[in-house]
Amino acid sequence: MRNFFNTIMVGLLLMGCSVDNDETIVNDNQLLIANSVLEVDGCESVNYELLNSTNSIVGNFVVTNDEDNLYLNFSAPSGFLITEIIWQVASNENELPINNGGIIVGQLNNKKKFSSGTNYYGETIALDNYNEDIHELAVVAKVELTNESLQKFSVWVGDVIIGRKGSKLLYYTICEPQYEPVCEAYAGDNNSITYTRREIDDIVDTEEDLENVYKNLLEEGVSREGSFEPTIHEIVLSYYFDSKYQDFKTVYTVTNEINGETCSDSVELTLTVTR
Known part of the structure; x- marks a missing residue:
């Protein structure tokens, strides 16, 4: 069963703005309600710790899928806040903006800013956006965080290094949910x-x-x-x-x-x- 939880920041709902690469700026006092899917029956979620340059944990990323959707979940531990996420999911590495230096962050498809920071953000992506023969997706995400001392951290999701500047990506194998067989019996109508x-x-x-x-x-x-x-x-x-x-x-x-x-x-x- 999908495991849902809500992260809520309460206040007045103010206007956000968007740009060509689907950037969304979330203003102060904006109400954020994010429905996450962290677990799917029959599939094992992939969990990545987001580490800074000293290998300290500054965030967490969980990805999973069901038959219809891919679920991306970004979270920050106590004492940290996410201020920006830039990401893209592609069928393969060739569809991503990459040069010799690595991933070109400014050309990634999606960008979300949190002016006051957030502890959690979740994104749902329909799998029918990709060829049904695809069994693996290339996930790129750069996450900006800050701590209570206002130190800033910039971390990548994944473990595959791309280019000389150290950008990374994650190859995610699409899960085919394996459901436990349900005991059923049918005798028909009287x-x-x-x-x-x-x-x-x-x-x-x-x-x-x-x-x-x-x-x-x-x-x-x-x-x-x-x-x-x-x-x-x-x-x-x-x-x-x-x-x-x-x-x-x-x-x-x-x-x-x-x-x-x-x-x-x-x-x-x-x-x-x-x-």
């Missing part, structure tokens, strides 16, 4: 049939014949390996010793088991015998 006594005597000679009468009431695709309550034998006894003209009801139950979990479903089947 059903009934009516025969005269002469008709039932013509088609039923054995208990197996009577069982087939009931199983013919089951929907196509329903397992025929279920159980009857009362049993077919008990219905035969009722026919001969109670009354031949009645509604002979039975509950048919199918049971399934997956990974030690048992589930079942039942349906009521009725054979009515008339004169």
